Every structure is written in structure tokens, then in C-alpha cells.
Amino acid sequence: MLPDSCADPVAELQPIAELRAAGAVRGSVTALAGIDLRIAPGERVAVIGPSGAGKSSLVGLLNGTVAATSGSVTVLGCRFTGAPGAAIRRAQRRIGTVHQRFDLVEQLSVVHNVNAGRLGGWPVWKALLSLVAPRGVAEARAALDRVGIGAKVRQRAGDLSGGEQQRVAIARVLVQRPLLVLADEPVASLDPARGREVIDLLLELSGELGTTLLTCLHDVGMALGSFERVVGLRAGTVVFDRPPSALSDGDIRDLYAFAAPVPHP
Amino acid sequence: MTATQVEDGAALEVRVPLPRKRIRHEHRRRRWLLVIVAAIVASVVTAVSGAGDVMRVDGFGSFLEFFQAALHPRADAGFLGLTATSAITTLAYAVLGTLVSLVIGLVGGVLTSQTWWLARPQGRRAGRVGWFVTRAVLVVPRAIHEVIWGLVLLAVFGLDPMVAVLAIGIPFGAVTAKVFSELIDEAPHGPYTALLAAGSGRLPALVYGIFPGALSDLLSYAFYRFECAIRSAAILGLVGAGGLGFQLALSFQTLQYNEIWTLLYALVVLSIAADQWSSFVRTRRTTRVLGGSAVVAAVLAAFSWWWVGFDPSVLWQGNTWTLAGRVLADAVPPTFGGQSPLDLLGLAGITVSMSVIAITVAFFGGALLAFPSARLPWLGLRRRSGGLLWTIRSGLCKLILVLLRAIPPPVWALLFLFVFYPGVLPGALALGVYTAGVLGRLMAEAAENLDGRPLRALRAHGTAEPLVFCYAVLPAVTPKFVAYGLYRWEVAIRETVVVGVVGAGGLGLLLNQQLASFDYAASLTTVAALILLTLVVDLGSAALRRALR
Numbered sequence: 001m002l003p004d005s006c007a008d009p010v011a012e013l014q015p016i017a018e019l020r021a022a023g024a025v026r027g028s029v030t031a032l033a034g035i036d037l038r039i040a041p042g043e044r045v046a047v048i049g050p051s052g053a054g055k056s057s058l059v060g061l062l063n064g065t066v067a068a069t070s071g072s073v074t075v076l077g078c079r080f081t082g083a084p085g086a087a088i089r090r091a092q093r094r095i096g097t098v099h100q101r102f103d104l105v106e107q108l109s110v111v112h113n114v115n116a117g118r119l120g121g122w123p124v125w126k127a128l129l130s131l132v133a134p135r136g137v138a139e140a141r142a143a144l145d146r147v148g149i150g151a152k153v154r155q156r157a158g159d160l161s162g163g164e165q166q167r168v169a170i171a172r173v174l175v176q177r178p179l180l181v182l183a184d185e186p187v188a189s190l191d192p193a194r195g196r197e198v199i200d201l202l203l204e205l206s207g208e209l210g211t212t213l214l215t216c217l218h219d220v221g222m223a224l225g226s227f228e229r230v231v232g233l234r235a236g237t238v239v240f241d242r243p244p245s246a247l248s249d250g251d252i253r254d255l256y257a258f259a260a261p262v263p264h265p
Numbered sequence: 266m267t268a269t270q271v272e273d274g275a276a277l278e279v280r281v282p283l284p285r286k287r288i289r290h291e292h293r294r295r296r297w298l299l300v301i302v303a304a305i306v307a308s309v310v311t312a313v314s315g316a317g318d319v320m321r322v323d324g325f326g327s328f329l330e331f332f333q334a335a336l337h338p339r340a341d342a343g344f345l346g347l348t349a350t351s352a353i354t355t356l357a358y359a360v361l362g363t364l365v366s367l368v369i370g371l372v373g374g375v376l377t378s379q380t381w382w383l384a385r386p387q388g389r390r391a392g393r394v395g396w397f398v399t400r401a402v403l404v405v406p407r408a409i410h411e412v413i414w415g416l417v418l419l420a421v422f423g424l425d426p427m428v429a430v431l432a433i434g435i436p437f438g439a440v441t442a443k444v445f446s447e448l449i450d451e452a453p454h455g456p457y458t459a460l461l462a463a464g465s466g467r468l469p470a471l472v473y474g475i476f477p478g479a480l481s482d483l484l485s486y487a488f489y490r491f492e493c494a495i496r497s498a499a500i501l502g503l504v505g506a507g508g509l510g511f512q513l514a515l516s517f518q519t520l521q522y523n524e525i526w527t528l529l530y531a532l533v534v535l536s537i538a539a540d541q542w543s544s545f546v547r548t549r550r551t552t553r554v555l556g557g558s559a560v561v562a563a564v565l566a567a568f569s570w571w572w573v574g575f576d577p578s579v580l581w582q583g584n585t586w587t588l589a590g591r592v593l594a595d596a597v598p599p600t601f602g603g604q605s606p607l608d609l610l611g612l613a614g615i616t617v618s619m620s621v622i623a624i625t626v627a628f629f630g631g632a633l634l635a636f637p638s639a640r641l642p643w644l645g646l647r648r649r650s651g652g653l654l655w656t657i658r659s660g661l662c663k664l665i666l667v668l669l670r671a672i673p674p675p676v677w678a679l680l681f682l683f684v685f686y687p688g689v690l691p692g693a694l695a696l697g698v699y700t701a702g703v704l705g706r707l708m709a710e711a712a713e714n715l716d717g718r719p720l721r722a723l724r725a726h727g728t729a730e731p732l733v734f735c736y737a738v739l740p741a742v743t744p745k746f747v748a749y750g751l752y753r754w755e756v757a758i759r760e761t762v763v764v765g766v767v768g769a770g771g772l773g774l775l776l777n778q779q780l781a782s783f784d785y786a787a788s789l790t791t792v793a794a795l796i797l798l799t800l801v802v803d804l805g806s807a808a809l810r811r812a813l814r
Contacts, residue, residue, distance in 0.1 A: 063462045064386070064462065065385075065386060065458060065461065065462045066386055067386030067387060085385065085387060085388070088385075088387070089464045089465075089466070090464065091464070092461075092462060092463060092464030093463065093464030094464075095462070095463070095464070096463065097459065097462050097463065099455065099459055101455055102455075103455035103456045103458070103459040104456060105456045105473060105474055105477050105478065106477075106478070107477035107478055107480070108473070108477045112473065116456075116459075116460055116463075116465070116473045116474070117463055119460055119463070119465035119466070119469040119470065119473060120463055120464030120465045120466070121464075122469070124466065124468055124469055127468075127469035127472065127473070128469075128472060131472065131473075172463075173463075176463055176464075
């Protein structure tokens with residue numbers, strides 16, 4: 001492991017991501033506290049837990065958009081706390097994130113949205129020029145083909161259906177050639193069938209490219225059925241962290257139970 | 266419903282007192298309303314109780330004569346040609362000024378947005394400092410009126426198109442930067458943060474993630490600014506920058522009423538055209554309309570550049586910098602120039618009372634003209650086709666509003682000098698009449714955009730129109746009208762400078778005298794006082810808005 005130096009990220013890093021007693025305070029709310037987590041290369045992890053448990057904050061810590069207020073976060077060999085901005089950005093270029101609300105620029109065409117994944121690696125002039133005369137069309141096209149919507153390359157992103165938009169978002173991650181893919185409730189805005197397809201696609205891609213995958217999910221069945229490791233998060237702390245085979249129904253019930261039972265008068 | 270239930274309901278109402286917070290708010294509101302009434306009374310007293318007479322009876326003849334001349338403007342080919350070229354010059358200054366303001370606004374807007382400074386979780390404190398500093402830097406150019414910029418720049422560039430272009434571009438740029446930064450901060454941030462999370466730099470993330478979504482808002486505001494720039498360009502002409510304003514000043518000196526009307530009509534046509542273009546772009550924001558307008562604007566800019574012989578090299582050639590340095594050296598350290606601080610305070614009081622009278626006139630005048638000019642289909646009488654009578658009435662009110670705001674405040678002030686002795690009152694009325702034209706349109710738009718459902722519901726009960734108006738229309742529009750009124754009050758404080766030209770008192774008059782005698786050290790003090798006053802008024806208006814909400 002490379003503790004403080006932030007050299008170019010490499011795939012053989014061991015581990016890919018490591019949180020040590022990490023905590024995050026957002027506003028006046030403690031979103032996460034004392035999180036210890038190690039993720040090895042190629043692992044596929046599902047994070048489950050009730051709303052407000054801190055799942056999105058965990059994704060934020062891992063992609064460097066949320067600063068840890070205590071403990072340390074090291075991803076792709078870069079320790080985010082205290083590292084210079086350029087080093088953080090170098091790591092971020094190889095971390096792909098898929099969001100619940102897709103977060104595409106609806107007014108731009110699909111090709112620009114896919115290229116947006118590579119802005120970190122492009123000089124500013126190239127990024128600006130590309131808006132007029134799109135660059136890297138072949139690569140964008142290949143990524144879109146891979147997620148099954150190659151024909152939509154020239155369409156306006158806002159005109160696509162929800163499932164298609166999430167595929168564009170995944171293509172945007174693919175052109176980053178990511179070492180770590182984070183997904184924050186990637187299927188919460190989709191119907192069950194479309195959601196299943198998106199999860200299968202993410203798993204397939206991680207298998208093909210050997211990418212590490214961490215997904216936050218609301219659907220417990222999906223998490224237990226498809227991932228080899230499940231992390232239960234509740235009120236900002238890790239409740240359990242084990243393979244689905246070692247989880248009982250009681251574990252799941254406790255995870256989602258109300259904090260204090262409401263007494264009936 | 267049974268009788269007991271009704272009684273219970275009534276009893277309940279008595280038993281539940283208003284929350285204490287609400288009562289306190291109500292009390293504060295009443296206090297503020299008292300303050301407003303007192304301020305208006307005090308202002309009128311200040312304005313009327315000047316030295317000697319206020320009205321001059323003998324001037325009414327000239328006043329009427331002037332308006333009679335509206336029917337026969339001078340229309341021979343020679344003068345029409347001069348009017349046309351002057352109008353094009355005014356238009357060209359407006360276009361180039363807007364262009365400069367957009368460049369400043371775009372760069373400044375990004376640099377004063379929280380989106381830019383607080384993009385990353387690291388270094389937030391430093392970002393907050395940077396954000397605050399850039400914001401503070403832009404306050405100063407915004408608080409100084411275009412005319413003051415013009416007079417100062419005149420000392421640096423001499424008679425050069427650059428004076429008018431920068432005099433519009435700098436203050437407008439600062440205002441545009443403020444609005445742009447707000448638009449950028451209010452745009453959906455999902456895509457932007459997603460790009461930052463993927464390691465993109467801030468500028469590409471902004472261009473890819475924020476601008477595409479905010480573009481139509483940014484463009485529509487740019488066109489609104491252009492509409493304002495036409496009026497500013499005319500006013501700058503009055504102080505010597507050429508174009509319609511300059512010809513107006515010449516004709517006023519020789520009291521050629523028919524010439525004045527020809528020039529005013531040209532200004533009205535220009536204003537209406539800009540007004541129509543701007544509202545067309547803002548209401549129909551399709552890609553084709555926006556793109557087409559942008560292309561037309563680019564052609565217009567190239568033409569304007571050539572027409573006024575705009576030459577950016579004056580910025581770095583010749584003795585520009587020496588002269589700028591000299592003006593600055595003269596101005597620092599600022600002096601009181603024969604005034605005591607107490608005098609300045611007194612003049613500031615006059616400026617405030619002038620703005621209070623102006624906004625009172627504008628508020629009621631604007632509201633009175635706004636209702637008959639607005640299309641209010643939910644009042645029932647007027648179906649889509651509308652009666653002939655209504656069309657005439659509405660058209661007439663709209664025309665009056667356009668006339669009121671197309672004639673620049675200094676021209677109004679010169680007109681009021683026919684019937685009033687020089688002083689606060691003609692200045693205040695001039696500003697009020699002009700602002701009524703601006704406010705009236707904003708108010709009519711607000712009334713037209715009302716939610717029609719509660720009004721239709723009242724109509725469905727068989728409520729008579731005047732009652733619908735009192736019960737549903739007035740309560741719904743009043744907060745909006747008040748908000749617009751307060752906003753225009755802030756603008757009016759800045760514009761008191763403009764009517765100072767004609768001897769209406771206050772800080773504006775003093776500043777004009779000081780600049781005319783090249784006393785830059787004293788001018789700086791007055792400018793600082795004006796900026797301070799603007800800040801105080803901004804704060805006061807914000808407090809009022811909170812209390813009246």
C-alpha cells in the first residue's frame with residue numbers, strides 16, 4: 001500500500017480503498033462515524049441500509065466529494081485528507097460514479113455526456129472545442145455500444161427514457177477506464193425490470209474488466225442474490241460486513257427496524 | 266352542519282390564540298407601515314418647504330405648448346436623416362456596451378459564484394474568503410451610475426466612443442455578474458458534481474455541467490440588459506456622448522419642441538423594438554429563437570463596431586494610462602471640498618427624500634396604469650376576443666407606459682422645470698414618472714401571470730367583478746408589487762444622480778458640480794457617500810421586505 005504518496009493509480013493496488021475510523025459531519029448532522037472498511041481489487045460489494053443511514057455519504061467519501069471530518073480515506077493509493085487537489089483529481093479520474101438521478105446534462109447530446117467522463121484527462125481547450133466539434137466519438141460510440149444504446153449517440157440526453165439515461169451514465173463511467181466503480185442507488189429511479197438489467201450490466205462489466213464495484217441498494221433481494229459481500233449501514237455505522245450466506249433474516253430485520261418502538265396508547 | 270357545530274367552531278376560534286411569533290410579526294409590520302407613511306410625509310415636506318415658491322404659474326403655457334407639439338413633430342427630410350443617424354449611434358453604443366457588460370458579467374459571474382469557489386470539499390474556508398472578496402469588489406462599480414462613469418471616463422479618454430461603451434459596460438457588467446452568479450448557483454448541480462467527482466477541472470465541469478442548463482436564462486437576461494442599455498445610451502448622449510440624447514440636449518437649449526418630439530419618437534421606436542425583441546426571446550426560449558437572436562446580435566455588434574469607429578487600442582495607446590493615473594492621483598486622498606460632513610448628511614437626506622417621493626409616485630401611478638393595461642381574462646368580462654372598448658383602453662394605457670419609460674428622466678426633469686422652480690420636486694417627479702413606466706409594465710406582467718384558479722372559483726360563486734378584484738386579485742398581487750417597488754427604490758437612489766443634471770438637489774447635484782470643476786478629490790468623497798447611501802437603502806429595503814412578507 002502507498003500511504004501518502006499519490007502516484008498514478010494502478011490496478012494491482014492492495015487494497016483499492018481503505019477507510020480507517022472515517023467519519024463525516026454534514027452541516028450539523030453526523031452522517032458517518034468510525035467507519036472501517038477495506039475493499040480489495042475486483043471485489044463486488046453491496047451496501048444496504050435504511051434511508052438516512054449514510055449510504056450516499058459513504059459513496060461521497062470514496063469518490064472524494066465529501067471530506068472526512070475524522071479518520072482517513074485512502075482510495076487508489078491516494079489519501080484524500082490533506083492531499084493536494086491535483087493528486088485527488090488524478091485518483092478521481094479512475095473512479096467512476098453512477099448516480100440515482102443519473103445526473104446527465106439533459107440539454108446536451110449523448111456523445112457530450114459520455115465525453116464528460118473524460119474531461120479530467122482533457123486539456124481545457126480540447127474540452128471546449130469538443131462542444132463544437134465532438135472529439136473521441138469512436139470511443140464514446142464503443143462505450144455506448146457496450147451498454148446497448150450505440151444508436152442514440154446523437155440524441156439529446158433529456159429525450160431518452162430513464163433506463164437509457166442510466167445506460168448513458170454507465171457509458172460515461174466506462175470511458176473513464178475506471179479501477180473502481182461506485183453506484184449510489186443506481187436503480188431507485190427505474191422500474192424493477194429496468195433496474196435488474198442495469199445491475200446485471202454493472203456486474204457484467206466489472207467481471208469483464210476486473211473493476212472493483214461498490215453499489216448502494218434499497219433492494220435487499222438484489223444485494224443478497226448478486227454480490228459476494230454485503231455491508232449493512234445504520235445510523236452512520238457499519239452493523240455487519242459479510243458474505244450473504246452468513247446473513248440471517250434477523251440481521252436484515254434489525255437493520256431496517258425502527259430505532260425505538262413506538263408505544264401504543 | 267348543525268348549530269352546535271357552528272358554535273363549536275366559533276368557540277374554537279376564540280380559544281386558540283394566534284401564535285406569539287405571528288403576533289410579533291404583525292406588530293413589526295404595523296411599525297414598518299408607520300415608518301413608510303412618516304417617510305413619505307417627511308419627504309414631501311422637505312421637498313415643498315424649500316426656499317420660496319415651488320410652482321411657477323407662467324410656465325404652464327410652455328408645458329402645454331410642449332405637449333401640443335407632439336402632434337406636429339419636425340419631419341423634413343434633413344432632420345429625419347439626422348434623427349436616423351443619431352438613433353443608430355445610440356443603438357450602436359447600447360449594443361457595444363451590452364457586449365462589454367456580457368464579457369464582464371460572464372467572467373465576473375463565474376468568479377462570484379459559490380459554485381466556483383465552494384466546488385470541492387477541500388479548502389472550503391479559503392473558497393469562502395475568495396468568494397466574499399470577489400463579491401465585495403463588484404459592489405463598487407455597481408453602485409456608481411453610468412453617467413458618473415461617463416463623466417470620469419471622459420476625463421481619461423476624451424471624446425472617444427470608448428467612453429460611452431465602458432460607461433455602460435462597467436456598471437452593467439457588475440450587475441450582470443451578480444445576476445449570472447445567482448443563475449449559476451441556482452442551476453441544477455447534479456451533473457456538475459458528477460463531473461467533479463470524475464476528476465474534471467472546474468472550468469470544463471462548469472461548461473459541460475452548468476451552462477447548457479442555464480444558457481437560456483443567461484441569454485434572456487442578456488437581452489433584458491440590452492433593453493436597459495438603450496435607455497442608458499440615450500442618457501449618456503445627454504451628457505455629451507452623441508446620439509439621440511445629444512440632439513435632444515441641443516434642441517432643448519433652443520426650445521425647438523417639434524424637433525424634440527421627432528427625437529423622442531425615434532427613442533420610443535427604438536425602446537419598443539428592443540422591448541419587443543427582449544420579451545419575445547424571454548417568452549419563447551426555443552433553440553431557434555435563441556440561436557437566431559444570437560446571430561442577429563452578432564451581426565449588429567459588428568455593424569455597431571464599424572459605425573462608431575470603436576477602437577479598443579485606445580485602452581493601451583497614447584497617454585490613457587497617464588491620464589487615468591492623474592485622475593486617480595487627484596482623487597486621492599479624498600477631501601470634503603468645502604462641505605462639512607454635516608452638509609453631506611443633509612444632502613444625503615435630500616437624495617433619500619427625492620427617491621421616496623419618486624417611488625411613491627411611481628408605485629401608485631404604475632399600479633393605476635398596470636391594471637387597465639393588463640390582459641386579465643379571469644375577470645370574466647373579456648373573453649379572448651375582448652371588447653373593442655377594452656382593446657382601446659388597454660392599448661392606450663400600454664402606450665402611456667411606454668412613453669413614460671422611453672423618455673429619459675433628465676428630459677422629464679427639464680419638462681417639469683417649466684412648471685416648477687429648480688429643486689427637489691421636479692427631480693423627484695421626473696424620476697417618479699419615468700419609474701412609473703418601468704414599474705407599470707412589471708406590475709402588468711405580474712397581474713397577467715396570476716394563478717387564475719382561485720379567481721375562477723370566486724367567479725363561479727357568482728361574485729361580482731369588482732369584488733373578485735378586491736378579494737382575490739389585490740391580495741395576490743400586492744406582495745409582488747411591493748417587492749418590485751422596493752427593488753426600483755434601490756435603483757431610484759442611484760438614478761437621483763441623473764436628475765441632478767438639471768439642478769435637482771441632493772448628492773447628485775453636488776457630484777455633478779464637482780465633476781464639472783474637475784475636483785476629483787471632493788468627487789470621490791461624494792461618490793463614497795453615494796455608495797454608502799446605496800448600501801444603507803439596500804439594507805433598509807431588505808429589512809422592509811422581510812417585515813412586510
